[in-house]
Amino acid sequence: MRIGELGQATGVDIETIRYYEKAGLLPEPARRNNGYRAYGASHLERLAFIRHCRALDISLADVKRLLEFVAHPEVDCGDIDCLIDAQLARVRARLESMRALERQLSALRSRCGARHSAGDCGILHELVAAAHGEACACHRGVPPEQDKTATSDMASAGRRKA
Amino acid sequence: MRIGELGQATGVDIETIRYYEKAGLLPEPARRNNGYRAYGASHLERLAFIRHCRALDISLADVKRLLEFVAHPEVDCGDIDCLIDAQLARVRARLESMRALERQLSALRSRCGARHSAGDCGILHELVAAAHGEACACHRGVPPEQDKTATSDMASAGRRKA
DNA sequence: GCTTGACCCTGGAGTGACTACAGGGTGTTA
DNA sequence: TAACACCCTGTAGTCACTCCAGGGTCAAGC
Incomplete structure (x- = not known):
């Protein structure tokens, strides 16, 4: 199948497919006489594998490592566990900071209700x-990192009226 | 103060400070005779403002908009609300997908306990x-996006033994 | 005067994972 | 013959930094 068909079948942008090829994640496909890429079932599968990993937010470098495990199933799988563990740790850390961020933005948002001038916002x-x-x-509750006292136009910006 | 001192005072890398200047977020400071940047209190404040916004994951483009509100407090603040609302919506959406991701990775992780070959992982x-x-x-529980049937080396990869 | 070392300068390149575009070729249909 | 969808390559842009090369500046110590 052509690149457009592969993209259609997997829901992947054709630019992304070419990018994966250049990045060494998808093997170079055969070419038709006109130079068009000719993909087979194995490409479709491999691309689906890559996209599934990406959906799990696994980096392309790690996807590459996983693909090597797929190619060499005799290798000890301890590294796979480590890879997934590390990924899980990253996701959990980010999840925590996103939760904090959500709280912070919510608190900030509640500071402004009705419409008025920026000076009163x-x-x-x-x-x-x-x-x-x-x-x-x-x-x-979070101790401020700054302890400087300064006066400038920013200090009075919020106080001026229109 | 010099750039290093400003960096020290705010906890911001000096490369990042120069980057903010080039990006138009920090005004160009005066220069000493030797060409060194000479910062004042207003720069420190503005930089702290930027970093606080960045801690809330607000994009530099949006920080720029907020800085314009600071400079023009007479403007209606409705746009600030929109900006924060949009930010909040982005964060909440990402939070949701991170939660799903965490669940998915946890489930995946539980598939492999003891050490063995990748083929059995x-x-x-x-x-x-x-x-x-x-x-x-x-x-x-999530309907699969792919409905293709294919046989290839990847299909048998998990079945081969070392 | 000389060296050392900390600090500063500019300009450019690299990161990750795409995405967009220019400028061309190919294939099918009307 | 033209219109149009599709494909090709190569390059540049995105975001928010981060790193580096290759140089200049300055204070302290010998």
Whole structure:
């Protein structure tokens, strides 16, 4: 099948397919007389494998390693476990920071209800206050990293009126 | 203060500071006779503002917009709300997919306990099965996107023994 | 005066995983 | 013959940095 058909069958953009080939994840397919790439079932499968791994957010470098395990099933699989464990640890760490982020943004969002000028906007106030190292709604409880005192146009920005 | 001092004070890498300047987020500072950048309190504050926004995962483009609100407090703040709302929506969507990802990886991880050859590895089996469109532990319940049947070396990879 | 070492400068390249585009060729249908 | 969908290669752009080469500046110590 042609590249467009492979893309259709797998839901993968043809640019991405060519990218995988260049990156060494998909083997170079045979070519037709007109130079078009000619894919077979094995390409389709391999591409599906890659996409499934990517859906699990596994990096292309790690997908490459997994493909080597597929090609060499006699190898000890301890490294596969490590790879998945590391991936799981990464995902869990990111999950934690995303949760914190969600809390912070929610808190920030609650600072501003009705429409008014930016000078009176609680969100902007909070962000500017955070720049001063003051406790902000979004990072409340988290010790501020800054301890500087400074006066500038930003310090008064939130106070000026239109 | 010099760039190194500003970096120290804010915990920001000096390369990143120069990057922000080139990207138009930090105004170009004055220069000493020797060409060194000379920063003041306003720069420190602005940099802290940027970093706080980045900690909330707000893109540099959006930080730029927020900085314009800081400079023009007379403007209606509706756009700030939209910006934060959009950010919150992005974060929540990502959070959801991260949660699903965590579940999927956990399920996948539980497929392989003791050490053995890759050919017997449940993780690899699952990943290959997923490439065939079979229901996999990681995406169980989720209808498979692929419906192709294919035979290749990948199909038998998980079955061969060392 | 000389060396050492910390600090600063610019400009450019690299990261990951694509995505977009320019400028061309091929194949089918009307 | 033209229109149009599809394919090719090669290059550049995205985001937010990060790293590096190759140089200049400055204070302290010998």
